[in-house]
Amino acid sequence: MVLKLLKGSILLFLLVDFGAATAQTADDSVLIRRLADTILTDGKAYGNLSVLTKKVGARLSGSAGYYKAEKWGVAALTDASGSAGKVYLQECMVPHWVRGGKDEAFFEWSDGRRPAKGVRKSLDILALGNSVGTGPAGVTAQVVLIHDFDELERRKDEIKGKIVFYNYKFNPLFIETFKAYGDAVRYRALGPSRAARYGAVAVLVRTMGEGVDNNPHTGALMYNDSFPKIPAAAVGLRDADALAAALEGGRNASVFLRTMAHMLPDTVAHNVIGEIRGSEFPDQYITVGGHLDSWDPAEGAQDDGAGCVQSIEVLRALQAIGYQPRHTIRVVLFANEENGGRGGRKYASAAKEAGEKHLLGLESDAGGFTPRAFSLGLSDTQLAVVHPWLTLLQPYGVYEFVKGGGGSDVSPMKPELGAVVGELLPDSQRYFDLHHSRADVLENVNKRELELGAVNMAALIYLVDKYGFGQ
Amino acid sequence: MVLKLLKGSILLFLLVDFGAATAQTADDSVLIRRLADTILTDGKAYGNLSVLTKKVGARLSGSAGYYKAEKWGVAALTDASGSAGKVYLQECMVPHWVRGGKDEAFFEWSDGRRPAKGVRKSLDILALGNSVGTGPAGVTAQVVLIHDFDELERRKDEIKGKIVFYNYKFNPLFIETFKAYGDAVRYRALGPSRAARYGAVAVLVRTMGEGVDNNPHTGALMYNDSFPKIPAAAVGLRDADALAAALEGGRNASVFLRTMAHMLPDTVAHNVIGEIRGSEFPDQYITVGGHLDSWDPAEGAQDDGAGCVQSIEVLRALQAIGYQPRHTIRVVLFANEENGGRGGRKYASAAKEAGEKHLLGLESDAGGFTPRAFSLGLSDTQLAVVHPWLTLLQPYGVYEFVKGGGGSDVSPMKPELGAVVGELLPDSQRYFDLHHSRADVLENVNKRELELGAVNMAALIYLVDKYGFGQ
Numbered sequence: 001m002v003l004k005l006l007k008g009s010i011l012l013f014l015l016v017d018f019g020a021a022t023a024q025t026a027d028d029s030v031l032i033r034r035l036a037d038t039i040l041t042d043g044k045a046y047g048n049l050s051v052l053t054k055k056v057g058a059r060l061s062g063s064a065g066y067y068k069a070e071k072w073g074v075a076a077l078t079d080a081s082g083s084a085g086k087v088y089l090q091e092c093m094v095p096h097w098v099r100g101g102k103d104e105a106f107f108e109w110s111d112g113r114r115p116a117k118g119v120r121k122s123l124d125i126l127a128l129g130n131s132v133g134t135g136p137a138g139v140t141a142q143v144v145l146i147h148d149f150d151e152l153e154r155r156k157d158e159i160k161g162k163i164v165f166y167n168y169k170f171n172p173l174f175i176e177t178f179k180a181y182g183d184a185v186r187y188r189a190l191g192p193s194r195a196a197r198y199g200a201v202a203v204l205v206r207t208m209g210e211g212v213d214n215n216p217h218t219g220a221l222m223y224n225d226s227f228p229k230i231p232a233a234a235v236g237l238r239d240a241d242a243l244a245a246a247l248e249g250g251r252n253a254s255v256f257l258r259t260m261a262h263m264l265p266d267t268v269a270h271n272v273i274g275e276i277r278g279s280e281f282p283d284q285y286i287t288v289g290g291h292l293d294s295w296d297p298a299e300g301a302q303d304d305g306a307g308c309v310q311s312i313e314v315l316r317a318l319q320a321i322g323y324q325p326r327h328t329i330r331v332v333l334f335a336n337e338e339n340g341g342r343g344g345r346k347y348a349s350a351a352k353e354a355g356e357k358h359l360l361g362l363e364s365d366a367g368g369f370t371p372r373a374f375s376l377g378l379s380d381t382q383l384a385v386v387h388p389w390l391t392l393l394q395p396y397g398v399y400e401f402v403k404g405g406g407g408s409d410v411s412p413m414k415p416e417l418g419a420v421v422g423e424l425l426p427d428s429q430r431y432f433d434l435h436h437s438r439a440d441v442l443e444n445v446n447k448r449e450l451e452l453g454a455v456n457m458a459a460l461i462y463l464v465d466k467y468g469f470g471q
Numbered sequence: 472m473v474l475k476l477l478k479g480s481i482l483l484f485l486l487v488d489f490g491a492a493t494a495q496t497a498d499d500s501v502l503i504r505r506l507a508d509t510i511l512t513d514g515k516a517y518g519n520l521s522v523l524t525k526k527v528g529a530r531l532s533g534s535a536g537y538y539k540a541e542k543w544g545v546a547a548l549t550d551a552s553g554s555a556g557k558v559y560l561q562e563c564m565v566p567h568w569v570r571g572g573k574d575e576a577f578f579e580w581s582d583g584r585r586p587a588k589g590v591r592k593s594l595d596i597l598a599l600g601n602s603v604g605t606g607p608a609g610v611t612a613q614v615v616l617i618h619d620f621d622e623l624e625r626r627k628d629e630i631k632g633k634i635v636f637y638n639y640k641f642n643p644l645f646i647e648t649f650k651a652y653g654d655a656v657r658y659r660a661l662g663p664s665r666a667a668r669y670g671a672v673a674v675l676v677r678t679m680g681e682g683v684d685n686n687p688h689t690g691a692l693m694y695n696d697s698f699p700k701i702p703a704a705a706v707g708l709r710d711a712d713a714l715a716a717a718l719e720g721g722r723n724a725s726v727f728l729r730t731m732a733h734m735l736p737d738t739v740a741h742n743v744i745g746e747i748r749g750s751e752f753p754d755q756y757i758t759v760g761g762h763l764d765s766w767d768p769a770e771g772a773q774d775d776g777a778g779c780v781q782s783i784e785v786l787r788a789l790q791a792i793g794y795q796p797r798h799t800i801r802v803v804l805f806a807n808e809e810n811g812g813r814g815g816r817k818y819a820s821a822a823k824e825a826g827e828k829h830l831l832g833l834e835s836d837a838g839g840f841t842p843r844a845f846s847l848g849l850s851d852t853q854l855a856v857v858h859p860w861l862t863l864l865q866p867y868g869v870y871e872f873v874k875g876g877g878g879s880d881v882s883p884m885k886p887e888l889g890a891v892v893g894e895l896l897p898d899s900q901r902y903f904d905l906h907h908s909r910a911d912v913l914e915n916v917n918k919r920e921l922e923l924g925a926v927n928m929a930a931l932i933y934l935v936d937k938y939g940f941g942q
Contacts, residue, residue, distance in 0.1 A: 448900045
């Protein structure tokens with residue numbers, strides 16, 4: 001069994017180099033197995049997600065759904081943390097954007113002729129989050145097909161009075177789809193204001209994804225206040241292909257776009273927090289969480305119902321096996337990740353004001369898919385300390401620690417609190433088929449994949465609680 | 472970057488121990504990247520699978536669908552192998568089992584009362600492959616709830632004239648679901664004859680899986696010729712739960728079962744084979760394949776359309792980048808894996824008769840999910856040789872070689888030909904939600920996951936072609 005021998009040898013090699021690296025014992029393996037057993041047999045993650053998706057549903061900041069979700073979160077955390085737990089709300093102000101009606105768009109040739117045979121006339125679209133609307137009359141204008149920002153700059157004199165259609169494609173050559181998203185998402189986030197700068201009246205942007213369906217994916221834009229705020233919408237992939245095909249070669253076509261989106265005044269919402277007090281260091285915190293808000297086209301099952309129920313499950317599983325944490329373990333269901341990030345910033349600033357010491361902020365916001373890795377914002381020395389933990393996690397799917405950071409909700413904990421931040425990195429292949437679209441429903445979550453994410457999160461939280469990072 | 476340093480150190484460690492272990496060069500990384508690029512951008516795997524599932528569909532041995540699939544296979548392999556390729560059929564005799572009609576079952580209390588409120592009366596079932604039917608009159612008999620074979624033995628005197636219902640559950644504590652399948656599947660395969668031995672008139676078996684739906688999963692049984700052949704069917708999970716709940720506590724209920732299944736005489740089918748001749752060792756073969764047949768309730772998308780189109784894609788990608796293989800690369804779409812294994816045995820025995828030398832038989836029959844590992848039937852020395860290849864595969868998902876064997880189609884190549892056999896081990900969490908059920912459709916295959924499997928298969932085939940196993 002050379003393979004096993006090799007693993008042993010690698011471990012030995014680490015021991016020689018890093019001394020205290022392998023503090024864990026056979027007991028850890030047994031305890032983690034018990035966490036896995038309760039999560040895989042008596043787990044509440046999937047059941048909780050069923051309620052959140054089917055009874056609460058969409059829950060954008062400021063919507064009735066969000067306040068319903070807060071109540072759900074309080075109940076679920078109270079149930080998970082038991083009599084030893086404490087559950088409370090942390091108020092924060094959040095933006096309140098509404099879609100305001102049905103988004104509509106179609107295109108036709110500028111000379112009034114019908115589109116060529118086989119080209120669909122109507123476009124499946126979703127107004128981008130935080131965007132302004134067109135008003136009930138809509139806007140009609142000639143479309144300019146733009147492939148990337150370089151082309152926008154070259155053709156800036158052609159933009160005035162037009163609708164810019166960014167057709168930048170998700171790059172399939174990135175194996176991790178989050179890299180393709182990071183590459184493409186600037187067209188959604190920044191594209192509207194960059195087009196407005198040159199006089200565009202509206203923007204269409206190709207959906208961030210490379211799925212086989214035509215579902216448009218919404219998501220937040222970021223207006224630059226120096227330029228006019230113009231309406232903007234995402235177009236489904238097949239319709240984006242059809243529109244691009246109709247426009248290739250410089251042919252003229254016009255698009256009619258109507259969205260009733262608008263921003264209302266900021267309103268009050270809450271982070272929902274549940275905690276179990278630490279037995280040795282009650283004033284030192286380990287935070288684990290996901291975000292409670294979701295986009296409006298569906299149920300926010302993967303984004304980020306999954307992260308919420310996994311985080312709650314960590315608390316439940318630790319309680320269920322009777323583990324007494326040394327540090328206070330806190331689950332946070334963050335408000336307003338999607339179109340403001342206010343909940344994450346509030347949590348970190350409030351903790352700073354209270355003078356709290358935080359060891360770790362761990363987030364799950366990449367979907368409840370089979371876990372593969374954790375990203376951790378660790379120094380080289382700390383990474384060496386935790387590397388041997390992988391032998392404890394690998395049986396449950398995580399085989400790698402990636403040097404990096406946390407997701408957007410825990411990230412503020414690093415500058416504000418000096419905490420280590422990190423996130424679960426599950427398999428990324430399906431996430432952007434669902435993300436921010438009407439396909440983000442419970443039926444596209446696999447129960448076991450969701451549970452295995454929770455198993456690895458619980459195991460990591462346990463290991464950090466027991467051993468720290470060797471600071 | 473300790474993590475990277477560690478990887479480097481591990482590599483060094485292997486070099487010290489195993490000498491020739493890291494024959495690969497930066498060129499390998501470039502070539503594998505080119506394979507990945509063509510598969511992820513110009514790939515035919517998903518398009519081929521679309522045709523196989525939606526235009527051919529179900530294709531059980533002996534069915535019209537199977538012969539349609541043979542034609543599809545010839546066309547797809549001809550397209551993939553180009554002018555340098557050779558495509559042909561290899562005849563083999565296969566069993567010809569037919570479902571013969573709609574399977575039906577319901578249960579009711581033996582005293583004629585209606586089932587309790589909330590308990591469904593009808594049962595969603597599928598006759599097991601290769602089973603005999605009840606005839607049009609069906610059978611009605613009292614049901615005995617049996618949890619495992621030990622209980623069957625203890626209660627053998629109660630079985631005569633009854634229908635045995637095996638309610639053995641998939642064990643969720645196995646992290647790899649194939650282990651849970653291996654544990655549970657004996658009730659489907661062997662349970663009918665074991666019950667017949669004690670006089671049972673029919674068998675119901677809990678579906679092999681732990682999904683959240685009620686789809687029954689069929690699959691082959693294996694009659695023991697020493698006992699009467701009795702009808703047998705799989706019951707959907709929710710209906711199995713309901714039936715078990717109705718029977719717990721020893722209450723009496725009877726089941727009506729009607730299946731029209733029967734076995735026809737063996738018939739002729741074919742393995743479909745495509746190959747590119749090796750430039751240096753044309754008489755030495757590397758085989759890669761999946762099975763062309765599928766169960767009848769759906770389209771055989773994951774089982775095993777995925778393995779077929781991935782194998783074809785290996786050939787296409789090698790051709791597309793202009794790689795000249797040293798050995799002859801052969802893609803085999805095996806006949807009759809599901810209910811006989813005749814295609815795999817035929818291929819190995821024909822190769823033995825022809826005196827062929829085979830380096831590797833690689834199979835993909837665990838679904839087109841994100842790849843995680845390869846199982847390889849290698850000696851310790853050979854495993855040490857290939858271990859460094861993982862640094863070339865890891866960017867595409869495979870991070871481990873597991874010492875093991877191949878799937879059922881390539882397994883005969885080991886005893887018959889002395890070949891190394893192996894299989895792709897993708898993420899296993901979703902496979903048994905779909906396997907042999909009406910949910911095994913194209914819509915439950917993710918394009919990128921499918922493609923990434925093909926990337927890793929192509930990379931491994933390339934590495935074996937270039938370096939061998941250090942025999």
